[in-house]
Structures are given as C-alpha cells and as structure tokens.
Amino acid sequence: MNNPWKDLSRLTQIRVADTSNHNLYWFKDAFDSFGLLIQCRTGTFTESHSITLKGIQIEIDNSVEPSKLLLILKDQEDWEIFKILCDDLIGVVSYELDDTLIIEELSKRLNRWQKLLQYELKIGISIQKQRGLFSELLLLKRFVAERYGYNEAVDCWTGPDHCKQDFICNDSAIEVKSYNSSRGRYVKVSSVDQLDSTKKNLYLAAVALSENQQGEDISDVIEEIKMNLNFNTLLKFENKLGEYGYFPEILQEPLQKYIADTIYFYEVKESFPRIIPVNISSAINKVEYEINLSKCELFKISSEEIIL
Numbered sequence: 001m002n003n004p005w006k007d008l009s010r011l012t013q014i015r016v017a018d019t020s021n022h023n024l025y026w027f028k029d030a031f032d033s034f035g036l037l038i039q040c041r042t043g044t045f046t047e048s049h050s051i052t053l054k055g056i057q058i059e060i061d062n063s064v065e066p067s068k069l070l071l072i073l074k075d076q077e078d079w080e081i082f083k084i085l086c087d088d089l090i091g092v093v094s095y096e097l098d099d100t101l102i103i104e105e106l107s108k109r110l111n112r113w114q115k116l117l118q119y120e121l122k123i124g125i126s127i128q129k130q131r132g133l134f135s136e137l138l139l140l141k142r143f144v145a146e147r148y149g150y151n152e153a154v155d156c157w158t159g160p161d162h163c164k165q166d167f168i169c170n171d172s173a174i175e176v177k178s179y180n181s182s183r184g185r186y187v188k189v190s191s192v193d194q195l196d197s198t199k200k201n202l203y204l205a206a207v208a209l210s211e212n213q214q215g216e217d218i219s220d221v222i223e224e225i226k227m228n229l230n231f232n233t234l235l236k237f238e239n240k241l242g243e244y245g246y247f248p249e250i251l252q253e254p255l256q257k258y259i260a261d262t263i264y265f266y267e268v269k270e271s272f273p274r275i276i277p278v279n280i281s282s283a284i285n286k287v288e289y290e291i292n293l294s295k296c297e298l299f300k301i302s303s304e305e306i307i308l
Helices: 076-094 099-116 127-148 150-156 218-226 231-244
Strands: 012-015 023-028 034-039 056-061 068-073 167-169 172-180 186-189 201-216 258-267 289-292
Touching: 023 076, 034 076, 068 076, 076 099, 099 231, 127 150, 127 167, 127 172, 127 201, 127 218, 127 231, 127 258, 150 167, 150 231, 172 186, 218 231
Parallel strands: 172 201
Antiparallel strands: 012 023, 023 034, 034 068, 056 068, 167 172, 186 289, 201 258
C-alpha cells in the first residue's frame, strides 16, 4: 500500500490525486502526525462529523467558508488502516453528487467507521454469521430481486435493521434459515419473534448449504449484488452490511465458501410447528428451539406460490 505521508515534511500538504473539484489534501501537522483535509466546494461540516474514532482525532474548521474537515492519526504505526478509511471518504467526495449529499454521506461513513474501529483488526466475521449472511444475500439475489429488482430488494432486506424477520415486502415477511446439507433439514429458531408476524403472510426460507472451496463466499455474492445497484441503494446496502458486522476493510482470515444446494419454502400458518409469545409465560426470558423440516412437508410450497 502506498503511504502518501512518507515524503511529507512537518506542516506540509499535497493534494489528493484526481480530486480537482474539491480540496482534499494529505498533510502532516506540527507533531508529524498523518492527516487528511477535506473541503467541499460549498457546505458546512457539523457536529455529526465530529464523532469519536479510535486512534483518530477529528477537527472541524469553521473559520473559513466552506468549512474544513480534518482527520489526524494519533499513531503512525496504524497508517494502513487510516489510509483505507481516508480512501473510503475520498471515494465519496469523488462521486458526482451535490455537495450537500456528499457532506451527509461523509457523516454516515464516519459513523460506519466508528463501528468498524470498535473491533480488533485481527477479528473477522464468525462462521455462524457468514452462514446467516450468505443465506440472506442468496435469497435477496435469487428470489426477492427477481420479483422486485435489486434496488427494491435491498429495501426489503430488514434483517440488518433488527426487525423480527429478514425480509419484509408489503404484507409478507420471510424468515431465512440455513442448515448443512449433509446433516438433515434441521433449523434453529433463536427467538420467539422470528416465526411470529403481524403481516398477512409469513414464510420460512430454508437454505441448504455445503461447505466447498469450489463455491462462493459472502464477498462474491456481495460484489454481484453491488453491480446491480444504483448509487443511493449501494450506500444503503453497505450500511446494512456494516450492521451485520461485515467490514471487508478488516477481514484477515479467508472467508468460508459455500454451495447452495437448494432453497425450500414453507408457509408459516397457525398449525406450523413453532413457539410464539402468546403461548409462553412472561417469566420465560429466552427461547431457542430446533425444527425438523422433514416433518413439515405439509407446509412446503413452491417459490411461485409466495405472495410478496
């Protein structure tokens, strides 16, 4: 990775390449610290940009118009992750957007990085989360996007938003579960709310996965989805991935690859085997259980029968 601060002296700066429409500079301050200065053509940075970032100082200079946003790295040894952060912000400024939208998006990106930097850099996304995310993305790509298109499918993806179900589309909700193809059709339900919905239609999508190095990992599916999104939805999609704990900038270990053998759909109606809040005591704090889907053939439906 190229270090743009390497040849800079104290109290000097150099323009970031290919950003002639705005003022962006790499700089070193009086303490020899590495920094990035951002000044859009118009607009004002606000307190929403002045958040706490681990190892990074953020300053807003409102003494000039338009105002300036400065990010200063406290420890030079962390310059590589700081450079990735800076490149992410530079990428936002480089888009041909209205300055107001750029300043708003910079605030969102800084908040995303605030979450990211809470993690130790050696920590990636767990295998369990990879399976869950892979299954949800697969359903988004193979099923919801085919009905609505990719941009609206991302809006329907509510799992990262801490909703009860993973997809909510009009009067229908879909909960996504995965299981290992070689171990039988058993899925774990980790909350009484997952198979309980006020929506008119509730479905369970069960994704059969096999771990296989010839398959795809979550980054493969993510990149394919990104190619089909407009700019605003792309930003929304990346924020949702961050809520899920997927931060490609800090991934250290190889991601698990999967082959999706099949997706089964089940209509969750009154007689479907499940535990719902109305049936349990308020004194019970948490409920987890497993469903044997091989005994739920009565509720299995085709994808064409799903009402979205």
